[in-house]
Amino acid sequence: MSRIVFDGVSHSFGERRVLADVDLVLSERRIGIIGANGSGKSTLARMINGLVAPDTGRVTVDDADVARKAKEIRRKVGFIFTNPDNQIVMPTVQEDVAFSLRRRGLAPAEIALRTAAALERFGLAAHAEHPAHRLSGGQKQLLALAAVLVGEPQIIVADEPTTLLDARNAREIAGLFREMTQQVIVVTHQLELLEDFDRVIVIDEGRVVADDAPSVALDAYRGLLA
């Protein structure tokens, strides 16, 4: 697994401090991040992919500084957003998945092969030629996953990937996260998703307030909410 290090990371949006002096080393296969809205958990996740740069401190992935080597890191770290609609770039399902392989220097036949395999894996092969924006919410999130995984990243960071889905689709997506062989970091409010994870981190007001096995960390979070 990759080693992701947060070293004295702080970040503010204007006057509001969202992360305060966070030190973390993430090397487990499945890590959950939970916290109330505005606690800083999404900002923390975005820093792994370089979408947000820390004001102070640094984030490294396998010793590479994310701020300096963002392009290289983004090939290694796939990011799944809450709203898959915002992640769809191309008009059809197949084109959107293939879009992720653009600029990889692959031959068109190789792109077609990898795209077809990703669509098959996520049950979207029958929708390959369909307009992406006409898929259901669950299918759109599957498309977002396919579009990220086709690039074969080593790490998947997902920011509330099941928030906009119904219970059935949320279960399906959760199941897919379980099957993934990559290192997976999931930010979520759905605590049951994290029960069999290796580690759960609780963020509150920009600070890590619990960091433990799921049973312990989830209890600490429930205590915070009480």
Place this chain on the structure above:
Amino acid sequence: MIGFYFAGTSVVHRAPAILKLLLLSIGVVGVGLAREPWQLGAAALAVAALFVIARVPVGAVWQQVAPILWLLLIAVPLQALLAGWIVAAMMTGRLLVAVALAALFTLTTTVTAVLEAFRLILRPFERWIDGDRVGLLVALTIRCIPLVAEIVKDVLDARRARGAQGSLLALAVPVVVRSLYAADAIGESLVARGLDD
């Protein structure tokens, strides 16, 4: 292209996008220059034949051509009043054939093929214009049309639910704000997908 691509393997589908773009341009100019009704009739027959070859269902063609009928509903009586019925009929024919021809291109060409065509067209100018970037711009524009349409629909529903049907401001402000948020989110997603240069 805005989600209306009709998958197929016909010769029309398989023709290179750049050739189709060229023929579309020539066709539209030709239709615009047609002076005799028989010329328009021949063009209409040729376009209809291409639709048959491409095996595009009538419903899909209708979906593309129908929106122009609203424009004609206003323009034809005006044109007839000002220039006579023959001129109005010719204008109607020209518009319908041109739109049908464009629809044929839309229904049989993927966006990826259009992007490749843009890259080819702009290759001689690559010192000054990044063809890849122009292609991406076109793809994003096409992608954003259904996205903005969805935003407008949501805002109209919300406006109705809150009883603010007549207010233009209650439509424009949330549509603009949500569109800007969506643009920001798509930008972030492009960066996450490695298009950050």
